[in-house]
Amino acid sequence: MNYSDLAPPYIRAIAPYQPGKPISELERELGISGIVKLASNENPLGASPKAIAAARAALDEIALYPDGNGFDLKDALSQRYGVVQNHIVLGNGSNDLLEFAARAFLTIGDKVVYSDHAFAVYALATQGVGATGISVAAKNFGHDLDAMRAAAVAQGAKMIFIANPNNPTGTFLPGDKLHAFMRALPANILVVLDEAYNEYLPEECRYDSVVWLKEFPNLIISRTFSKAYGLASLRVGYALGNPQVIDMMNRVRQPFNVNSVAQAAAVAALHDADFVRQTFELNRRGMAQITGEFTKLGLEYLPSFGNFVSFKIDDAMAVYRRLLELGVIVRPIANYDMPGWLRVSIGLETENDKFLSALKQILGEQ
């Protein structure tokens, strides 16, 4: 018997998420070392030393279950954002929160709107509960908010996912546009505003979505410690929303979904503003370094507000494979309907150099 037939059709239809290739796997395959991984938008500085120290200290207690309510981390977040703890739900990475939103509010046949080229997990979370995703055509690779609202209203959608900035396109929606979108949207449509790359926004682009929660009870904001805070492996993120929405999300949450090491590290990371600033500065310089070379090489790229940039290149898969041989891992994004593009995460200056010289070598070989 084929056991996959036991799964509902909407589960069988899911195309699994394709993660970036781990360094260890490429090392095994090619027998080379010194590999640079610029494939998963991780923090090239690592994590805050304070977060690492807090994680180490928390190891002494790993025989105990974590605080399932995440009191200390929620307390730190509540002070940071000026919201009461019942406005916060913690996730095993922000990926968890995207799934809570889907599992708490959607069922088979419900409609969900997101944009073409938007982060893959929106479609996965939607499909995972048997809901129907409606992918709206992008405008210049970015979210077309008017078209998304029109599609959601016309099709009776229950939820909209928005990534700001979006991965893998790096596109950004200004705060005033998002606010106007929320005002025009019927209040019974939930909006999950995924701000995983929020900390990378330049000063002039920053906006305060948290204050909008008072105005829009249908808004859920999700953020992560995986990117600018450098805790990707520990899996910790949070969502902010109105208490009724957060209550429903908590009901589908595993009781101990965020481990104690992650909780302790996240509290320390949240307080290390210097580390986040260094991360931001490094990213800004690295972005200029890489996009400057793209321009010199005549390569088209999408100006990015995140810690990665997608560029267009002939024979993208062949270039991807050749980069692997040269010890550089980037990310093909054909699964985002961008087959002629690759996405590179911004690394340390030396890592960016290694990527750029490998790329130049490949272009010379063509």
Ligand SMILES: Cc1ncc(COP(=O)(O)O)c(C=O)c1O
């Ligand atoms: C736009 C976006 N949202 C959410 C996530 C999920 O990250 P995590 O689960 O590590 O918080 C990612 C990770 O790449 C992302 O790019």
